[in-house]
């Protein structure tokens with residue numbers, strides 16, 4: 001209960017209070033589907049109206065077998081307004097909230113570094129709140145999926161350095177499969193990348209989610225290096241356009257992260273899979289920098305909408321929505 005109250009105090013109370021207004025939400029199919037199947041996103045999805053509680057009580061401590069890619073088993077939580085893609089080491093749910101039902105899937109991820117970067121969870125929560133209250137800000141050809149807290153165990157540990165890691169002390173953004181190394185760093189400090197790639201339940205849950213949804217673009221929010229850093233793995237560099245687009249829309253400088261060597265990064269693994277992905281580093285550790293990041297999400301939606309219009313796609317309401325939302 002303490003953790004629940006703490007999280008609520010830190011995040012939800014800051015934004016819209018612990019007793020909040022209903023928001024529209026959609027639930028996925030309960031069917032068990034293999035990775036790579038687009039069928040996990042049935043259209044149309046049922047719409048339900050629920051109170052906001054992104055952090056339900058711990059459900060279980062399940063932890064899939066190391067090394068295995070478990071099937072995606074979305075678990076709807078009627079009290080959460082979203083669904084869970086899996087559990088952390090301590091059994092906290094990793095929640096997804098989704099808006100819209102278009103074919104372009106955009107994924108936003110906050111707090112893979114837990115409470116050490118709390119403002120990224122606050123930003124993701126504010127985006128959830130915005131699109132809950134303004135569903136017309138979703139372009140008709142977009143499905144926006146927001147994971148406010150990728151590392152809920154870290155978020156439950158306050159805001160110090162130890163809150164960056166998961167409950168086993170692993171840095172979840174050193175635990176992915178592109179250029180994973182058993183020695184990993186945060187600036188000059190050693191951090192634990194886990195005993196092997198995807199050793200942690202949180203990274204396995206996210207991997208399974210990405211393989212199942214095959215997003216068109218992914219943004220991981222971090223703080224506080226002030227920049228947009230495209231994912232790349234070896235010669236695979238599918239993310240440069242996304243860096244350019246977000247630099248223009250948000251004002252964060254687009255560059256290559258060269259402060260120190262980063263191994264096992266999530267966006268680099270996504271790049272290896274051909275999925276455009278970037279790290280957006282906020283400029284401070286306390287400001288969610290909502291307005292400029294909302295501008296980034298809108299610019300990304302408009303990018304796909306304009307592509308569809310140029311290709312002659314027939315999506316009901318799309319031309320009108322582009323005129324209204326895409327300056």
Ligand SMILES: [Zn+2]
Nearest residue numbers: 113117222223
């Ligand atoms: Zn980070």
